[in-house]
Structures are given as structure tokens and as C-alpha cells.
Amino acid sequence: xxxxxxxxxxxxxxxxxxxxxxxxxxxxxxxxxxxxxxxxxxxxxxxxxxxxxxxxxxxxxxxxxxxxxxxxxxxxxxxxxxxxxxxxxxxxxxxxxxxxxxxxxxxxxxxxxxxxxxxxxxxxxxxxxxxxxxxxxxxxxxxxxxxxxxxxxxxxxxxxxxxxxxxxxxxxxxxxxxxxxxxxxxxxxxxxxxxxxxxxxxxxxxxxxxxxxxx
Numbered sequence: 001x002x003x004x005x006x007x008x009x010x011x012x013x014x015x016x017x018x019x020x021x022x023x024x025x026x027x028x029x030x031x032x033x034x035x036x037x038x039x040x041x042x043x044x045x046x047x048x049x050x051x052x053x054x055x056x057x058x059x060x061x062x063x064x065x066x067x068x069x070x071x072x073x074x075x076x077x078x079x080x081x082x083x084x085x086x087x088x089x090x091x092x093x094x095x096x097x098x099x100x101x102x103x104x105x106x107x108x109x110x111x112x113x114x115x116x117x118x119x120x121x122x123x124x125x126x127x128x129x130x131x132x133x134x135x136x137x138x139x140x141x142x143x144x145x146x147x148x149x150x151x152x153x154x155x156x157x158x159x160x161x162x163x164x165x166x167x168x169x170x171x172x173x174x175x176x177x178x179x180x181x182x183x184x185x186x187x188x189x190x191x192x193x194x195x196x197x198x199x200x201x202x203x204x205x206x207x208x209x210x211x212x213x214x215x
Contacts, residue, residue, distance in 0.1 A: 002201055002209075002212060005185060008165055009166060009185060010106035011106055011109065011161040011166040011167075012109070012167055013184075014110050014111070014132075015111065015112060015168075015170045015172070016122055017112065017171070018190075019169055019170060019171045020097070020206075023191065025091060027090050027122075034085070034086065035054050036050045036054050038064075039054050043072065061145065062113070062146060062147055062151075063113050063145040065079055065080070065145070066143070066144075066145050080118075080139070092126075093125075093126060093127025094126055097127075097210075100206075100211050101210060103214045104210060104213070104214065108131060109133055109134045109135070109159060110123065110136065112136070112138070113145050113146050114137060114138065116135050116140065117137070118137070120135055134159060138151075141154040141155055142154065146172075147172075147178055149181075152179065156182075163182035164182075164183035166184050166185070167184060167185040167186070170186070170188060173188050173194045173196050173199055176196075180198035181198070185200055186199055187199075187201045187202070187203060187209065189204075189209075190204065
């Protein structure tokens with residue numbers, strides 16, 4: 001059982017999209033459509049090319065926003081407001097997950113490459129409001145995205161957490177490389193496991209995994 005591997009943890013860091021809700025909600029599909037629309041506006045590219053650029057920038061820079069900022073000088077504020085202006089009717093409250101998070105000892109935070117305001121909406125839609133001590137968006141890292149080390153360091157410094165006594169839950173394994181290097185316990189939250197040295201644990205059932213840590 002993994003409980004012993006987390007006995008030292010005093011801060012629990014959760015990604016948002018496809019982590020605090022299951023990927024089969026397909027919520028991020030709506031965001032990606034808006035991202036492609038925004039790339040079209042900024043670059044003048046057609047949809048197919050804009051979609052290619054969106055994927056390219058995500059791979060190269062960590063987020064589409066980082067690509068827009070670095071290659072086109074885009075203003076991050078309007079971008080974040082527009083791409084996250086989506087309905088959340090695909091989400092529903094998850095009382096089991098809420099109980100599992102509430103039972104975790106210590107500090108609990110959300111850290112997302114999205115906007116903090118959007119993260120608060122998602123947290124509320126999942127019935128997790130009031131369970132987190134802080135919610136950090138990409139704006140809190142001066143728009144630097146995960147997986148960049150400077151982004152993690154900026155958030156962790158603001159929060160005052162000690163990575164050696166923290167755990168990170170993420171759906172994107174590349175975003176676990178820096179936390180692992182900093183001494184965090186890392187958990188990949190995804191349908192399928194990934195054999196990577198910076199992934200300590202895998203789960204397709206976040207609530208169940210968290211329950212196993214506090215029994």
C-alpha cells in the first residue's frame with residue numbers, strides 16, 4: 001500500500017483539468033476549440049493550421065498561451081478570459097472525492113496552467129469548494145507554464161511549501177518531472193500508467209487512491 005510513502009506529506013498539490021474531474025467529461029475539448037479560435041484571431045491562420053500551431057506550442061512551450069506570448073507577443077489576460085469562458089454543465093459534484101480530499105492531513109492546494117478564476121468555477125462545480133487552502137493559476141507564476149521549473153518554484157515560494165514534504169497529482173506526466181526533482185512524491189492521474197522514472201505512483205481513480213492514504 002502506498003500510505004507509508006506519503007506519511008511525510010504535509011502539502012497536497014493538485015492539478016485541475018483531467019485531474020479533479022475525469023477525462024471522460026471531455027471538458028478540455030471545449031477549451032481547445034476556443035484556443036484554436038484565438039490562435040486564428042492572432043495569427044490569421046485557417047483552422048487546420050491554427051490547430052496545428054496550438055498542438056505545436058503545447059509541445060514546445062508547455063501551453064498554447066506560452067507560444068502565443070513568445071512567438072506573437074499576445075496579451076495573456078484576454079486570452080485566458082476567452083478560452084476559459086465555457087459552460088461547466090459536463091461536470092457534477094463528486095461527494096466521494098470531496099470526502100477523500102477533506103480527509104487529507106495538512107495543506108491542500110490547486111495549481112493549474114489555466115486561470116485561477118476558471119479553477120475556482122471547476123472546483124465549485126465538482127462540489128469541492130472550501131476544501132483547498134489556495135488555488136493558483138498560471139497568472140500566479142507570471143504566466144510561465146508547467147512544466148518549466150521556474151513556474152513551479154514561483155508557486156511553491158508563494159505558498160511557502162517544502163517540496164520535500166509535498167505530493168503532486170497530475171494528469172500530464174511531463175509536469176511531474178520537476179516536482180520529482182525537487183523531492184516531491186508524484187502521482188500520475190490518468191487512465192493508463194506510464195513507465196517514467198519521475199512517476200512514483202499511478203491511479204485512474206483519484207478518490208480511491210486518496211482514501212488508501214488515510215486509512
